[in-house]
Amino acid sequence: MTKFTDLKLDPKVLSAVADAGYETPTPIQAGAIPAALEGRDVLGIAQTGTGKTAAFVLPMISLLGRGRAKARMPRSLVLCPTRELAAQVAENFDTYAKNHRLTKALLIGGVSFKDQDVAIDRGVDVLIATPGRLLDHRERGKLILNDVKVMVIDEADRMLDMGFIPDIERIFEMTPPRKQTLFFSATMAPEIERITKTFLKDPFRVEVARQATTAETIEQGVVMFRASRKDRQPSEKRELLRKLIEAEGEACTNAMIFCNRKSEVDILAKSLQKHGYDAAPIHGDLDQSQRTRTLEGFRDKSLRFLVCSDVAARGLDIPSVSHVFNFDVPSHPEDYVHRIGRTGRAGRSGKAIMICTPGDEKYLDQVERLLGKTIPRLESPMGGSAEAPAEDAPAPERSSSSSRSRSRSSRSRSSSRRSDGDKAKPQDTAAAPVAEQSPEPAETEAPQAPEKQAAEKPAGEKKEQSGRGRQDSRRENKKGDAVVGMGDHLPSFIALSFDQRRPG
Structure with missing residues (x-):
């Protein structure tokens, strides 16, 4: 069995890895690290939760161990689709580079430009950024990318989904042509293939799992839900979620609950709080400090339920998530793979439950076609479609009673006319x-x-x-x-x- 000591990493890096408690690399790490250390471009494809971040951070630290950064000219660049993922990469860098004197800067939205400018002016070895904030600094003349020697695109397919591909192409053109490029993603869409053929030179391809597969340690299920009335669907759907959580009992130590829309995230989080559940929302419209506090609370288990949009679906390393609830069926089937990949990580078991309304059945079909299998149907804890409460009797019943009273009135008038005997x-x-x-x-x-x-x-x-x-x-x-x-x-x-x- 391959160990980290077999990968020709810098001894200081190996010491940091051992201090972190790791001995055996994951398949993506064992395949990508040797090629990266040789200076080759790498195209890594692996399902989420397999250690892709360490697969590029470890060789990057080893390669940058010698040399010194110049002011405003970073020596390496890591691009991430979301602030949370960028912050997580920065944490990994701190963990594995603790024995080196390498510097880093984190460029993400929601943070003051001034503090980021100060870090860039000192010179950084590793620049970790989201595309939008990186281009903002570049356009303000605060950043020069001519000295980038290693460039990493993390979660490339998420970049595609979020519309960052034009920005990625612009950033590639700002960097020197002779550099090492590492691409990592869970799925590989045709547009990503085009980018890799354009900007990567003879890349070493590492694919450790079939594209868009889910971990075998995750137990999956879907509840087919039909509301008693269309106008009651939102409230009855939230009630169904609460009953699903209750049915899991103590096994549900914590959970991530995914919604398709930011507005639904806020509504669902408030509803859960109202019913006594320890829940908080996270999505792209929230202030960065609030998002950071919420994630930290969920990581240290002071927060039990994280209600989130797809901003939390990619790349976040939260080791022990027991459950994932898909309150909405994702409209893009690849997002299902990333969402449920938040549980069942590092060999642990996990459970993923999805709620499907009649309007979502077409998206469920797409997910099942992507997975190549049928997701097991679960029995609803509400006993099927919810019935209308007695006090909310449908309008037709009231109409029929009014009709009966009108009929009685009509019959009495008719009998009166008949008794008079006149036409x-x-x-x-x-x-x-x-x-x-x-x-x-x-x-x-x-x-x-x-x-x-x-x-x-x-x-x-x-x-x-x-x-x-x-x-x-x-x-x-x-x-x-x-x-x-x-x-x-x-x-x-x-x-x-x-x-x-x-x-x-």
Whole structure:
């Protein structure tokens, strides 16, 4: 079995690795480190959680052990897609370079430019940065990349997803053509292949696992969820998540919960807090200091649930995450691999549970096609689709009860007409259906035709009318026809005859 002592690393680096408690390199480390020490370009492809960071940090420290950096001219450059991943690379550098006098600078957003300028002006051996902040310093004239000897692109496919490929191409053009380039990623999209063919020279390819595979130590499952009503889906989905957490019991020591949208991250975190769960959000719109505090709390286990966007899906090294919950099915199937890769790391066991709504089934199909297998379906702890509470009876039931009362009213009017033994006039037959269809107060209805209004006026109102309107009323009442009225809610303008409403 290969050991770190077999990889021809600098003795000071080996001492730091031993102090960190490592003896045996992972497959990606065993394959990439010797080629990197020889000065070759390296293209490393491995699933997340396999030690890619150490695979480029260790040879970089050995190569930079001799020499000195010049002001504003870093000797090496590491590009990362997110602030958290860049900060993690910086921590690894501190761990493994403790026996060397190498300097570093971390250029990420959310931090003062002034402090970063001071570090660059002193000269740094290793510059770790996100593409956006690096270009900001370059455009301000604070950074010169002509002396870069080693360049690393970490999580290259995430760079692609976040739209950084044009920035990466610009940065490559700012660096000298004769340099060593190391590419590391969990997946290799066609666009990444194009970049590697353009900027890497005869790279040594290290692929230790089939692209887009998940660790065998992770138990996976998906719950198919359908809400009782469309407007209740968000609240019932959050309830389902809480029940899934409760069903795991003490086995769920901590968990990362992934959402597709930043707004959903905030809503879900507040909901969990409201129900007594120790949870906090993390996404790209939060202040960097808050993101750092949240991650530190999750790492030291003072925080149990981390509700996050895909900003936390790539490259973060949090060794003991027991569960990953996909509150949303990721729209990009590769993100599923990275998300659940937060658990089951370094040979530990882990569990990944996903919630799939009917609208997410197409994305679930894409994930399963990428994995080449079907994710086991789990029984919902809610017993299938949630049922509507009794107090929230659907609107059609209320409508049917109103309909029954209107039907009873209609039958009573019909029986009254039949007992009088007279035929209804045309205006009477027209008025009855209107009354049946209008159980609401009359002031919400539009005025009816004059002949219908005359048929529906109460007898008491008709006595106040004059002229032809009063005569028509007497004629109708003599025949004994039932008058369809509008009760106490009759507006005064309807009681007027047609002639009285006509402008003088």
